[in-house]
Amino acid sequence: MKKNLLIFAIVLISLISFSEVYVILYHRFNDDRYPSTSTSTEDIEMHLNYFKDNNYKMLTPEEFQDYIDKKTDIEKGVLITIDDGYKTTKYAYDLFKKYNIPFMLFINTDNVGYPDYLTWEQLSQMNKDDIVTLGSHSAKHDNFVYMLKTKGKEFTLKFFEDDLKKSIKTFQDNIKFTPKHYAYPYGYYTTGMDKILEENGISYAFSMDYGPFIPEYSKYYIPREPLTEDWAYKPHLNYVMNRKALKVKDIYPEEIPIDEEFKISASVDLNFHNPILYISQEGIIPNYVKDDNIYSKDSYKIKKDNNKIALFLRDENNIEHVKYWLLRPIKELN
CATH class of the missing domain: 3.20.20.370 (Glycoside hydrolase/deacetylase)
Incomplete structure (x- = not known):
C-alpha cells in the first residue's frame, strides 16, 4: 500500500x-x-x-x-x-x-x-x-x-x-x-x-x-x-x-489533509449484515467484507468541503443501524 x-x-x-x-x-x-x-x-x-x-x-x-x-x-x-x-x-x-x-x-x-x-x-x-x-x-x-x-x-x-x-x-x-x-x-x-x-x-x-x-x-x-x-x-x-444508533469507537482520523488519498476500513459485529458505506461526494460506494472487516473497494480524494461518511448495517431483525460523521479537509495537521 x-x-x-x-x-x-x-x-x-x-x-x-x-x-x-x-x-x-x-x-x-x-x-x-x-x-x-x-x-x-x-x-x-x-x-x-x-x-x-x-x-x-x-x-x-x-x-x-x-x-x-x-x-x-x-x-x-x-x-x-x-x-x-x-x-x-x-x-x-x-x-x-x-x-x-x-x-x-x-x-x-x-x-x-x-x-x-x-x-x-x-x-x-x-x-x-x-x-x-x-x-x-x-x-x-x-x-x-x-x-x-x-x-x-x-x-x-x-x-x-x-x-x-x-x-x-x-x-x-x-x-x-x-x-x-x-x-x-x-x-x-x-x-x-x-x-x-x-x-x-x-x-x-x-x-x-x-x-x-x-x-x-x-x-x-x-x-x-x-x-x-x-x-x-x-x-x-x-x-x-x-432506525437505530450504531455504536462506534476509535473513528480515526476524522480530519484529512486536502490532497491525501484515503480508503475506509471498518471492523464490525458479525450479528449485522448488508453493510453499506456512503460518502457525500460519491454516494454509496462499493465495499467488501473480509475477516470481520468492511472495506471500500476504491480509494478517494476529497472533492467537496461538506462530506459526511456513513455506515449502515442491518441487524438480525432487519432493523437499520446507522452512524454518520463529518469528514473535514484540513490545510495542515497540528
Missing part, C-alpha cells in the same frame, strides 16, 4: 441499543421563499401526532441532560431543536405553546434584529417561557469546514473560541442570559471544539450529522434529524424514527 494512502481504520463495536433519543431539527416555518429549510406548521402538527401515537416522550433539555449523564433511561425520546432564530419561528412557537411542547432555539447573535430574524425583545419574552430554552448558534455563523481547509486548525479553533465568547457575552448584555447549549453553524465541527465548549460552560452541543443519539456518543457532537421540505413528510419521518 502506498505511503501516502490514508486508511480510515474504524473499529466499530456494533451492539443493539434499547435506549435512544431522536433530536429533531427545524429552521424556517411556512416560508415558501426557502423551501429546502422550511417546514409547514401543518407538517409539524403531523410530526407531533406521530410522536404521540407512537408513544414518544417529548423531552426537556434537563431530561435530555439526565439521559446523557446516564441518570435515566429513555427508550423512546424526542428532543426538538430550532436553528437560527428566523422571524418565522413565531409560527412554531405558537404551535408548540398550544401543545406545551418544550423546544430549544439556537441563535446566531450577530443576526438578531435584522429584517428576517427575531429581535432581542422577542427573544427576551420567549426566554421567560418554560417551554423555550435558548442556546448559542455562534455569533457570526461562519463556515468552520472552509476555515479548516483555508486557514488550518489552529486558526479555526482560536476563531471558534473568540466567536463563542462573543456570542455568550451578547446574550448576557442583551437579555441577561448565559446559554448552556450550542449548535454548530451548518453542523460543522472539528476535534478540539468540544474542549472549548466545556471550558466555556456549554453542557452539550449539536451537529447536523444524521441518526439517533445514544449516551455512548460524545455529548458535544450530537446528531440531529432535519425535518424540512420533502424530509418533513411522513414516509421520511417514519424511516428515521425506526
Whole structure:
C-alpha cells in the first residue's frame, strides 16, 4: 500500500441499543421563499401526532441532560431543536405553546434584529417561557469546514473560541442570559471544539450529522434529524424514527489533509449484515467484507468541503443501524 494512502481504520463495536433519543431539527416555518429549510406548521402538527401515537416522550433539555449523564433511561425520546432564530419561528412557537411542547432555539447573535430574524425583545419574552430554552448558534455563523481547509486548525479553533465568547457575552448584555447549549453553524465541527465548549460552560452541543443519539456518543457532537421540505413528510419521518444508533469507537482520523488519498476500513459485529458505506461526494460506494472487516473497494480524494461518511448495517431483525460523521479537509495537521 502506498505511503501516502490514508486508511480510515474504524473499529466499530456494533451492539443493539434499547435506549435512544431522536433530536429533531427545524429552521424556517411556512416560508415558501426557502423551501429546502422550511417546514409547514401543518407538517409539524403531523410530526407531533406521530410522536404521540407512537408513544414518544417529548423531552426537556434537563431530561435530555439526565439521559446523557446516564441518570435515566429513555427508550423512546424526542428532543426538538430550532436553528437560527428566523422571524418565522413565531409560527412554531405558537404551535408548540398550544401543545406545551418544550423546544430549544439556537441563535446566531450577530443576526438578531435584522429584517428576517427575531429581535432581542422577542427573544427576551420567549426566554421567560418554560417551554423555550435558548442556546448559542455562534455569533457570526461562519463556515468552520472552509476555515479548516483555508486557514488550518489552529486558526479555526482560536476563531471558534473568540466567536463563542462573543456570542455568550451578547446574550448576557442583551437579555441577561448565559446559554448552556450550542449548535454548530451548518453542523460543522472539528476535534478540539468540544474542549472549548466545556471550558466555556456549554453542557452539550449539536451537529447536523444524521441518526439517533445514544449516551455512548460524545455529548458535544450530537446528531440531529432535519425535518424540512420533502424530509418533513411522513414516509421520511417514519424511516428515521425506526432506525437505530450504531455504536462506534476509535473513528480515526476524522480530519484529512486536502490532497491525501484515503480508503475506509471498518471492523464490525458479525450479528449485522448488508453493510453499506456512503460518502457525500460519491454516494454509496462499493465495499467488501473480509475477516470481520468492511472495506471500500476504491480509494478517494476529497472533492467537496461538506462530506459526511456513513455506515449502515442491518441487524438480525432487519432493523437499520446507522452512524454518520463529518469528514473535514484540513490545510495542515497540528
